[in-house]
Amino acid sequence: MEVLSRNFRNASRAALLDAELQAALARAEGGFVDTRQKAVDDLKNFESFREYGEKVKNHTLEHLDYYLELFEQNVEESGGQVHWAQNGEQANRIILDICEKVNARKITKGKSMVSEEAATNSTLERNGYEVLETDLGEYIIQLAQETPSHIIAPAIHKSKAGVTELFHQHHARLGFDGKVTVHEEIVDQARQVLREHFCSADVGITGGNFLIAETGSVAIVTNEGNGDLTATLPRVHIVTASIEKVIPDLTALGGFLRLLGRSATGQTMSVYTTLFNGPRRENDLDGPDEFHVVLLDNGRSEILNGSFRDILRCIRCGACLNHCPVYTRIGGHAYGWVYPGPMGSVLTPILAGQKNAPDLPHACTLNGRCQTVCPVKIPLPDLIRTHRVQLNRMKADSAVGRTGFSLWYRLARSPGSYVLATRVAALVLNALDRFKPGGARGRFRWLPLLKPWTASRDFPAPGASTFQRMWKKHGGEP
Amino acid sequence: MDTLHSTRSSGSRVGLFVTCLVDLLRPQIGFAAARLIQSCRCQVFVPAQSCCGQPVYNAGDESKAARLARQNVEIFGSFDYVVVPSGSCAAMIREHYPKLLREDADWYPKARDMAEKTFELSQFLVDVMKVEADAGKTDTDDWRDTKITYHDSCSGLRELGIRNQPRTLLRQQAGISLDEMTNSEICCGFGGAFCVKYPEISTAMVDDKISGVHQTGAELLLGGDLGCLMNIAGRLKRIGSPVRVLHYAELLAGEDAFPAGTGIHKPIAGD
Numbered sequence: 001m002e003v004l005s006r007n008f009r010n011a012s013r014a015a016l017l018d019a020e021l022q023a024a025l026a027r028a029e030g031g032f033v034d035t036r037q038k039a040v041d042d043l044k045n046f047e048s049f050r051e052y053g054e055k056v057k058n059h060t061l062e063h064l065d066y067y068l069e070l071f072e073q074n075v076e077e078s079g080g081q082v083h084w085a086q087n088g089e090q091a092n093r094i095i096l097d098i099c100e101k102v103n104a105r106k107i108t109k110g111k112s113m114v115s116e117e118a119a120t121n122s123t124l125e126r127n128g129y130e131v132l133e134t135d136l137g138e139y140i141i142q143l144a145q146e147t148p149s150h151i152i153a154p155a156i157h158k159s160k161a162g163v164t165e166l167f168h169q170h171h172a173r174l175g176f177d178g179k180v181t182v183h184e185e186i187v188d189q190a191r192q193v194l195r196e197h198f199c200s201a202d203v204g205i206t207g208g209n210f211l212i213a214e215t216g217s218v219a220i221v222t223n224e225g226n227g228d229l230t231a232t233l234p235r236v237h238i239v240t241a242s243i244e245k246v247i248p249d250l251t252a253l254g255g256f257l258r259l260l261g262r263s264a265t266g267q268t269m270s271v272y273t274t275l276f277n278g279p280r281r282e283n284d285l286d287g288p289d290e291f292h293v294v295l296l297d298n299g300r301s302e303i304l305n306g307s308f309r310d311i312l313r314c315i316r317c318g319a320c321l322n323h324c325p326v327y328t329r330i331g332g333h334a335y336g337w338v339y340p341g342p343m344g345s346v347l348t349p350i351l352a353g354q355k356n357a358p359d360l361p362h363a364c365t366l367n368g369r370c371q372t373v374c375p376v377k378i379p380l381p382d383l384i385r386t387h388r389v390q391l392n393r394m395k396a397d398s399a400v401g402r403t404g405f406s407l408w409y410r411l412a413r414s415p416g417s418y419v420l421a422t423r424v425a426a427l428v429l430n431a432l433d434r435f436k437p438g439g440a441r442g443r444f445r446w447l448p449l450l451k452p453w454t455a456s457r458d459f460p461a462p463g464a465s466t467f468q469r470m471w472k473k474h475g476g477e478p
Numbered sequence: 479m480d481t482l483h484s485t486r487s488s489g490s491r492v493g494l495f496v497t498c499l500v501d502l503l504r505p506q507i508g509f510a511a512a513r514l515i516q517s518c519r520c521q522v523f524v525p526a527q528s529c530c531g532q533p534v535y536n537a538g539d540e541s542k543a544a545r546l547a548r549q550n551v552e553i554f555g556s557f558d559y560v561v562v563p564s565g566s567c568a569a570m571i572r573e574h575y576p577k578l579l580r581e582d583a584d585w586y587p588k589a590r591d592m593a594e595k596t597f598e599l600s601q602f603l604v605d606v607m608k609v610e611a612d613a614g615k616t617d618t619d620d621w622r623d624t625k626i627t628y629h630d631s632c633s634g635l636r637e638l639g640i641r642n643q644p645r646t647l648l649r650q651q652a653g654i655s656l657d658e659m660t661n662s663e664i665c666c667g668f669g670g671a672f673c674v675k676y677p678e679i680s681t682a683m684v685d686d687k688i689s690g691v692h693q694t695g696a697e698l699l700l701g702g703d704l705g706c707l708m709n710i711a712g713r714l715k716r717i718g719s720p721v722r723v724l725h726y727a728e729l730l731a732g733e734d735a736f737p738a739g740t741g742i743h744k745p746i747a748g749d
Contacts, residue, residue: 013678325664329683329686330679362672365667369664392539393538397537408533409534409545418526418527418528422498425502443712443715445716453673457709458712460711460712466502466505467496467505467508
């Protein structure tokens with residue numbers, strides 16, 4: 001997917017002015033937060049599961065090579081095949097080769113953020129394949145030719161009215177005459193359209209929430225069952241997953257499933273949890289003839305050895321997005337790449353290049369709410385700050401900011417001059433306040449160097465002296 | 479208020495780290511903090527000081543931040559306690575100084591020592607000085623008819639765990655029961671440089687905060703961090719809201735905590 005993160009400033013401004021988006025975000029925000037809280041409260045020892053999740057992921061990352069090879073071995077033992085892709089291009093090449101070999105024409109897809117990273121859909125389409133997203137949200141944005149704006153709720157930015165129009169525009173030619181306006185009708189129509197495709201697809205591509213090394217299983221969770229239909233009905237099932245999705249065993253899966261559903265949607269469990277083990281066996285009633293797992297690195301093995309290793313624990317629940325006061329105001333598209341919100345502000349600069357996303361680590365107040373809800377305890381604010389440190393070293397952050405901070409620093413590192421300079425500043429601002437042409441005393445509606453503040457907020461005018469000066473003058477007695 | 483009733487022995491030497499914003503823009507918070515600390519029979523000292531280094535630290539300039547950290551460790555190292563009327567500056571010292579200086583064999587132990595004895599004001603009063611309600615107090619009715627709400631600043635809340643301490647003080651010392659907002663723990667959009675780097679997002683966030691304040695019907699908003707309070711107060715003023723804004727220390731210390739004739743009794747917002 002093309003990296004548009006350099007456009008963050010303009011895109012976020014536009015997002016704030018987009019009435020449809022703002023209405024959609026306002027509807028969504030509270031829901032996720034409240035349902036998560038309730039689900040977390042219901043599980044008395046949620047905190048110990050978080051610690052467990054953190055530990056197990058750390059352990060797996062410590063021995064990632066071992067677990068990945070064990071996974072590969074067990075996939076092969078159950079008759080499947082594992083393919084290793086260093087980057088998105090290689091992953092797409094592998095998928096194209098498989099599709100070509102089985103003479104595929106139509107491909108159904110379950111939700112996969114990794115395939116967004118690799119821009120798999122557009123590559124397949126360019127090569128003449130018909131590709132259909134089957135997750136309702138993904139299907140909606142595919143029709144709208146948009147990208148996901150949330151990692152688990154890809155069409156969260158769309159309104160119901162928008163979907164009504166979209167469906168009418170695309171489904172009328174399939175014989176659906178009237179407009180569907182209520183939720184049930186919308187879902188039902190999507191179901192009818194997609195059912196045809198499920199049955200006629202040659203290849204199904206899904207993501208993988210967890211890769212279980214011990215058994216060679218791929219676990220996916222969905223609420224619509226579309227992943228299962230995508231995986232079982234076509235002749236070939238291809239899983240695309242990044243390497244850090246591997247976990248040791250089924251016991252670990254139990255722990256992560258408790259964390260994932262609660263953190264993501266506030267469900268104790270998602271409606272469908274499925275483990276796929278290789279292709280159809282002799283006595284199986286259904287299942288694909290071929291089972292492939294494409295393991296994508298795309299920069300992860302480099303993260304493993306650096307300061308951002310903790311982000312590889314991420315299980316893509318989206319809780320950090322739902323609890324981020326910036327994300328919930330501007331939505332996901334402004335972030336300009338696959339992953340938005342706090343986890344995206346850490347991941348995008350690593351995977352897409354720090355210089356391609358210089359705003360993302362700065363467009364954060366470091367308020368820390370994301371960290372408190374992260375099911376695997378990723379220190380997101382620290383990682384975001386680490387990006388700032390690296391941007392600063394590369395001199396890739398804003399020049400105005402650098403100059404401002406340097407001046408401030410020069411003053412601050414000499415308390416004597418600082419006390420004097422702030423006293424002068426207080427005198428000047430106080431005089432400005434008293435002699436300004438209009439407006440109430442005690443506050444500024446406009447200040448030359450503080451326009452970004454005063455454009456929407458008043459700035460307080462100081463008294464004629466600073467605390468330190470007055471304290472000295474009054475001999476330390478109030 | 480005469481004195482807080484502290485169950486702890488007194489006579490401690492406390493260095494007041496007043497913070498840049500309070501020093502320049504809201505000295506009354508500094509005096510209020512000093513009064514509250516003194517009323518626990520501690521001696522308050524205000525050595526010449528500047529900034530905790532948080533702005534450069536959060537901008538990603540660790541070497542400058544480390545330089546300021548060493549400077550403050552030097553200035554404040556000899557006090558029994560360092561008290562800060564701001565959660566985010568206190569968290570900078572407590573949580574981040576040791577991290578910044580961890581590879582400096584000479585300075586790391588000193589930074590850790592300073593971190594351990596540095597407290598946000600309400601933390602200091604409640605957790606360290608163990609102030610208790612004073613049975614003889616007569617002025618607890620002053621605020622009975624005022625609807626008051628409280629904004630939890632993020633750094634204090636999540637890095638230092640400050641939530642109950644200011645509420646305890648307000649209840650014990652001034653008889654205040656708060657009308658809590660549903661979004662008291664959500665960022666107001668200040669975020670240091672964030673508010674001027676991304677002013678539109680910041681404004682949208684402070685508007686969310688203000689709608690929470692208005693929903694409670696509060697006439698007065700209290701908080702413990704001047705950055706956040708200036709942000710919220712500045713926006714309240716701009717949209718013409720009558721809600722007043724004060725640092726909780728200003729309310730607790732009472733007006734006589736301020737030097738006479740300095741003309742600094744106005745609230746941060748509201749007239």
